[in-house]
């Protein structure tokens with residue numbers, strides 16, 4: 001249970017509450033969500049299991065893991081790619097987490113209650129055009145992340161996870177009841193449930209895949225690192241399903257909170273990265289006790305962002321600690337500062353944040369995912385794979401089913417999505 005919650009802490013983050021609703025909004029709602037669920041099942045779950053398997057087998061960081069399993073082979077490049085992807089992702093993830101911190105501040109100073117919807121949407125516009133403010137918040141968020149990682153993933157964070165994750169879920173559930181009573185709720189639910197396939201553009205499939213990988217923390221070895229915490233007798237199959245189901249429910253729940261509000265207050269479903277910052281505070285402003293709900297929500301969301309950011313920084317740190325013999329202090333401060341610098345251009349406004357996001361989710365993560373799938377499915381031998389399955393799982397369909405998915409379905413899906421994107425068909 002502790003392990004599942006820790007991996008859930010990495011998986012559940014801004015990807016679920018910030019990214020999923022706005023991407024789903026841009027790609028037409030229901031049809032995108034169905035594609036997303038297909039990606040979670042065909043690519044996400046098998047890959048989650050593959051990363052846990054590599055991690056538990058080797059007890060290493062991603063670079064060390066490939067080195068241990070196939071010494072001197074080019075597979076180690078997969079680990080390198082993962083370390084670089086962690087850098088790229090955390091640099092802009094920190095900027096968005098900085099926005100969340102700013103909203104903690106806004107909620108604490110009672111900026112939403114008694115404010116009109118127009119003024120509330122304007123608060124986000126003002127933040128995104130203020131470079132210094134964004135850089136300051138990015139710095140504060142990176143200091144928090146470095147602070148935790150430099151002390152080691154302490155019990156504190158794990159205990160915090162156990163309390164805060166269920167609280168975030170409960171709060172979202174509460175907000176769902178409110179959202180479903182707003183006047184435009186029907187249109188919002190309709191948008192999420194009635195697929196209009198013609199709205200899906202060419203790139204939508206790639207976006208759905210990228211979102212599934214991002215949300216489940218896959219494709220860069222973060223789950224390899226977490227897998228090394230797993231005890232030998234735990235079923236990888238069950239863990240993978242738990243994490244995937246938990247993560248996907250939070251994302252879909254967030255969608256059902258956001259879109260009724262979007263339609264009730266005449267906002268644009270395709271508003272982009274500002275979507276949750278412009279919609280949820282409108283709901284908070286109208287709710288009885290809205291001051292506390294807003295504060296609780298943004299505090300919990302910052303915590304979810306922090307536990308994800310920790311896993312992003314930890315991958316690179318684990319590599320420098322294990323393979324380069326750096327101290328934990330030195331690696332967390334050096335790498336954290338480098339990531340902060342890389343994040344500054346994303347905080348300046350303009351296109352850079354979107355560019356980094358698309359570089360990571362549309363290229364680095366799918367390529368990493370393909371390499372991990374091919375390695376687990378074809379690089380490892382059947383007995384090497386099977387040894388990591390519990391007795392009950394190894395005997396039956398669970399092992400053969402997964403082996404089939406990771407050898408054929410996952411890599412083929414990844415390659416097809418790429419070819420489609422490159423307009424080969």
Ligand code: TRP
Nearest residue numbers: 011013014015214215217222308
């Ligand atoms: N999954 C996290 C989220 O949804 C982000 C994240 C953490 C991540 N670690 C990762 C994404 C590793 C890709 C790879 O917010």
